[in-house]
């Protein structure tokens with residue numbers, strides 16, 4: 001089998017949400033596909049009404065195929081301080097025409113305020129490695145982990161776009177979605193992420209600096225977070241830029257012309273256009289950068305600002321990750 005699903009950007013490409021059908025009869029929810037985590041969780045009827053407002057949600061008792069995964073709970077925390085927790089049902093989950101009949105559906109009993117106010121999604125689908133799934137006392141598998149047996153090849157691809165719909169494909173690589181050739185990097189999944197070493201960076205037309213940068217590819221993170229020294233070198237080329245404590249990162253005059261950012265993957269030079277690095281208006285006539293420091297995170301993150309400039313192959317079989325111009 002193979003499948004494809006549309007990925008729709010929220011405002012400012014903050015996240016990319018995809019329709020996922022859960023249960024019988026199916027309820028279709030927009031979920032945030034997240035290669036930086038490994039829990040599939042949904043807003044549910046078990047939430048207090050105040051936390052459900054503005055959201056669609058899963059009601060296990062309305063699904064004839066739902067079965068309580070008794071004794072199992074989940075509780076996840078994210079890098080931005082948000083989180084959710086609840087209990088677990090086994091039910092049917094269909095994405096892009098591919099159905100997993102016995103998927104662990106993590107039903108939220110409580111979600112943090114960030115999720116209540118983010119009405120673009122009604123939950124997340126984790127596409128990282130099973131080792132960081134939070135279900136307890138037993139881990140549960142990701143949807144992709146369960147779907148792999150049906151797929152011709154253990155791959156999914158991300159074809160995210162700036163300001164318009166893109167798509168995720170499962171089980172195949174569509175050569176019409178990229179140009180040139182795909183360059184692969186070996187994945188170190190020890191931390192449960194799609195983690196690899198980038199080979200260096202360049203700012204605009206400047207010289208490429210060869211250095212190993214430990215990064216994760218995270219479709220669930222909006223911006224690019226790199227070591228402070230690299231970020232400083234980038235904004236040194238943006239007149240009027242400053243690292244603003246009040247804004248929470250680097251800002252600059254919205255009229256600034258931003259240089260591109262090149263990230264090395266092996267010998268491949270992945271270029272993020274300068275326009276992608278003006279993320280969104282801040283206050284007044286200042287704008288917030290799509291590249292920020294990884295200080296306090298512990299590793300670097302290639303989030304959507306980077307990923308939407310590329311075609312990305314996530315191969316869980318090896319594991320390896322591939323990039324080509326999108």
Ligand SMILES: CC[C@H](C)[C@H](NC(=O)[C@H](C)NC(=O)[C@@H](CCSC)NC[C@@H](N)Cc1ccccc1)C(=O)O
Pocket residue numbers: 015032034035036037038076077078079080082132216218220221222297298299301
């Ligand atoms: C370090 C961050 C926390 C605390 C750490 N959790 C993680 O790493 C989790 C799995 N992943 C995440 O917090 C991040 C990756 C952090 S790299 C350190 N990715 C997923 C995140 N963007 C999902 C999200 C989407 C929309 C809104 C909010 C959040 C932990 O549990 O230890």
